[in-house]
Amino acid sequence: MFGPNRLSDELQALKVDLSRLLADSAESMVDHSKSQAEAVADQIKAALSDLGEILSDEEAQLTKLVSERPVTALASAFALGMIVGLMMRRH
Numbered sequence: 001m002f003g004p005n006r007l008s009d010e011l012q013a014l015k016v017d018l019s020r021l022l023a024d025s026a027e028s029m030v031d032h033s034k035s036q037a038e039a040v041a042d043q044i045k046a047a048l049s050d051l052g053e054i055l056s057d058e059e060a061q062l063t064k065l066v067s068e069r070p071v072t073a074l075a076s077a078f079a080l081g082m083i084v085g086l087m088m089r090r091h
Contacts, residue, residue: 066073
């Protein structure tokens with residue numbers, strides 16, 4: 001059977017192995033998390049870039065629309081302001 005010294009040595013070896021495994025596992029989890037975060041960041045950057053392009057196109061279209069019909073745009077803005085004002089007063 002195991003003697004007290006042999007059992008202590010086995011427990012110590014098991015402790016060393018377990019701490020090495022945990023360190024390796026934590027290291028790989030950190031690396032995996034970093035790669036996942038970088039992938040998500042790249043996706044967000046691409047989405048923001050696309051959104052910027054879309055907003056730029058919409059801004060150009062809105063500027064063209066307002067410059068073609070300034071009175072209609074002014075009347076629409078005034079009506080929208082009145083509606084929002086009335087809604088804000090009720091709440």
